[in-house]
Amino acid sequence: MEILNLFPTELFTFQNTSVDNQKLISYLEKLDNIEIKKSSTLSMIVDLRKHREFDELFAWFDQCLESVRAYMKYDCDSLEISSTWFNVALADYQMYQNVHRHSMSLLSAVYYLSEGSPTEFEDPVIHRTQAQLEVLRFDYQPFYKINPVPGKLVIFPSWMYHSSLPHLGDKHRYIISFNCLPTGKINHNLATDSKATIRIVND
Numbered sequence: 001m002e003i004l005n006l007f008p009t010e011l012f013t014f015q016n017t018s019v020d021n022q023k024l025i026s027y028l029e030k031l032d033n034i035e036i037k038k039s040s041t042l043s044m045i046v047d048l049r050k051h052r053e054f055d056e057l058f059a060w061f062d063q064c065l066e067s068v069r070a071y072m073k074y075d076c077d078s079l080e081i082s083s084t085w086f087n088v089a090l091a092d093y094q095m096y097q098n099v100h101r102h103s104m105s106l107l108s109a110v111y112y113l114s115e116g117s118p119t120e121f122e123d124p125v126i127h128r129t130q131a132q133l134e135v136l137r138f139d140y141q142p143f144y145k146i147n148p149v150p151g152k153l154v155i156f157p158s159w160m161y162h163s164s165l166p167h168l169g170d171k172h173r174y175i176i177s178f179n180c181l182p183t184g185k186i187n188h189n190l191a192t193d194s195k196a197t198i199r200i201v202n203d
C-alpha cells in the first residue's frame with residue numbers, strides 16, 4: 001500500500017534553552033500602565049520589542065522565522081514580526097481563550113513562558129469532520145493539543161483556528177504571542193503580477 005499524505009499543514013516548534021523565562025515573568029508582573037483586554041483571559045497589549053529585557057528572546061524569534069522562511073521556500077526577503085502581545089491566564093480562575101484565528105498576518109506564534117493548559121489546534125480539513133455518515137476512528141480527533149513547556153515556541157499558519165483550554169494550574173500561565181508578515185520583495189521571482197514590496201513601520 002502506498003499512502004499519499006496530501007496537503008499537510010506545517011506547524012513549527014522550537015525550544016529555547018538560554019532565556020531565563022522566570023526572570024521575564026517577574027518583569028512582566030511589574031509592568032503597569034498597559035492596556036488590558038479582558039475576555040476569558042487577560043491579554044496585555046504591549047509591544048515587548050520596546051523593552052530591552054526581551055531583546056535576546058525576540059532576536060531568537062527572528063532566527064526561528066528565518067528558518068521557517070527558508071524551509072518553506074517563500075519568495076520573500078524576510079518574515080518580520082508585525083504585532084506582539086502577552087496573555088495571562090490567572091491561577092484558580094480556569095481562564096481560557098476562545099477559538100479564533102489571527103487576521104492581517106501570514107504566520108502567528110505562541111511562546112510559553114510557563115507551564116499551563118494546552119493550546120488546541122483544529123483540523124483545518126473541515127470536510128472530513130462534516131461527514132453525515134461519520135465512522136469514528138480509534139486514533140483520530142479533529143483537534144491537536146500542544147502542552148506548554150517553558151521556552152517552547154510554536155509557529156503556525158495564522159488562518160488556523162485554535163484556542164487555549166481552561167487553565168487549571170495553581171500558578172499563572174504566561175505566553176507571548178506575535179503575528180508576522182512577509183516583507184521586502186514578495187513574489188518578485190515567481191510571479192509577474194501577484195507581487196508586492198512591503199515594509200513594516202512600527203508605531
Ligand SMILES: [Fe+2]
Binds near residue numbers: 100101177
Ligand atoms: Fe491566538
